Amino acid sequence: MPKQQKAIRSSGWKTDFLIGFPDGLLLLFFTTFLLHGMPVSVQQFYTVNICIWLAGSILVMISAFQANRGDPQHDESTLSPEERQKLERLNISEPIIENIAAEMQKDAVQWEETLASQQVQEKHFNLAAAIRSGLLTGFSFLLGGILPFLPYLRNEHFTAAANTSVLYVFIAMTVFSFIKSKMTNQSTIPIILRNLAYGAAVWLGAFIILLVFR
Structure with missing residues (x-):
């Protein structure tokens, strides 16, 4: 019977939330902002972003499960x-x-x-815990992703929706940074500034691509 090795694994829903939420938030922020200025129909915009939203959640679920399972070789x-x-x-x-x-x-x-x-603990692999971690990470991704997407679902005037989406994202990133600082016992201001910089970089990247391909 192979020896079961210990490794650093998800410590619970907090870890899964801290991983999944910002990934979903920033990915859908990028794709929605990018596509709103592209020559696509309203239905195409919704279809592409919903597919990205759902596919992204599945990928992060698989990644979280694999990370919890680890690699016995290493x-x-x-x-x-x-x-x-x-x-x-x-x-x-x-x-x-x-x-x-x-x-x-x-x-x-x-x-x-x-x-x-x-004060980091290593744990033995547990299938139920790995599945739970994957599901929670995927749910956190969906939760983060719906925020920048929601204004477009409520308003088919995409220019106005894009402005609202930007506002939602930066508010959400600020709140998330505050929560993360409390969960991880880190200084609040540096985390907020760093995560807002990530959001600004994503917005700038999408904006530049729009300027190039318009």
């Missing part, structure tokens, strides 16, 4: 017999192999000390 903190055999087949000398093993052990000790100093 969970080993020391040189395994199989890895040693591979090195030997490459005609690598025994002193070099021993040096590699010693460095891996040294890195493992430093990693454990880092986790202890940051």
Whole structure:
């Protein structure tokens, strides 16, 4: 029976929310703002963005599940017999192999000390927890994505809707940054400024593309 390794996994709904929400918010902000100025019909605009919204949520669900499952090959903190055999087949000398093993052990000790100093826990893989993490991350993505999309659903005058969407996104990013600072015990102002800069970069990128392709 294979040994079940520990790894850093989702610590709960807070982690999943902090990952999924901003991804959905910024992705749909980019695609809605970009497409509103493109020569597409109203129905095409809705269809493309809904597909991106749903497909994005599925992708982040899969990614969150895979991250929780981990990779057993990279969970080993020391040189395994199989890895040693591979090195030997490459005609690598025994002193070099021993040096590699010693460095891996040294890195493992430093990693454990880092986790202890940051109060981060490693957990065994749990299928139910991995599925729950994937679903919560996907839901958080959908929640973030609906905010920049909502003004377009309520108003088919896309220029006005785009202005409202920008306002929604920057308000949402500010509130999210405040919540994140409280969840992670970090300074509020730097997080708000950094996340607002991300939002501004996304808006600027979409705006430049519109200018180029109009």
